[in-house]
Amino acid sequence: MSRTVPLRLEDRDLRQVDFLVSLGMYKSRSEALRELIRLGVKSLKGIFEVGEAVMKLEKLEKKEGDVPIKLKGALEQLLEERERFK
């Protein structure tokens, strides 16, 4: 399924899109923009993965009723390590 999205672009970005179209790499502005957005989203895969993991942590907290990160003994370890930097 595809939807129409109104989009406002800077002149310089549009010029670059038109340049790709003029080279014959894409048949139209629409096709060029679809492909460029797809590539952009793909390159941000890690960010989406992190975002989804944050949402899952929030869901886990709701399920468990507490922050799902438990670091037993971590404070003493941190304070001991700071001692090394005396």
Next chain:
Amino acid sequence: MSYIDTSVIVAALDPSDRRRDQARRVLEGREDKFISELVLAELSSVLARREELKELASELGIREHLVLPAILIYLIKRFDLTYMKVNGLVGLPAIGELYSPMAFAVIWSTKLKLRTLDLFHLAYVKIMKDEGSPVRSILTADKEFQKAKEIMKKEIGVEVSLIE
């Protein structure tokens, strides 16, 4: 507005520590809470060495190297923390330019006489204040900061509050 030392966040996540509940109360309080890049770095170092991280990555369905940023973002959101950047270089006579927290650490080391990381945390607080942030206190679970309590109050106008 308070600066939150790494030890408070770690205490809040440590079910075996007596300071956990108090740390949690502080972090869940309504006061504005700020952290520095040093807090992020220290917290990352603590988290990265925990075995639980692998299990959590698998549970969350995330690649292992991405679980750490996910936890950091979750904790920042969960405890409503604001990361504050400090700016600039400071010139020291005969040494040259240093990143401002390092320069502060060098200049104030003889007055504060603290361990390196404690000195750096106080440097961030001082610089945040100098840059216009209304920091009133530094909250910590590390009693070593108490050594600088008087001087921080007198010279920088910041209370050192210990979670015990």
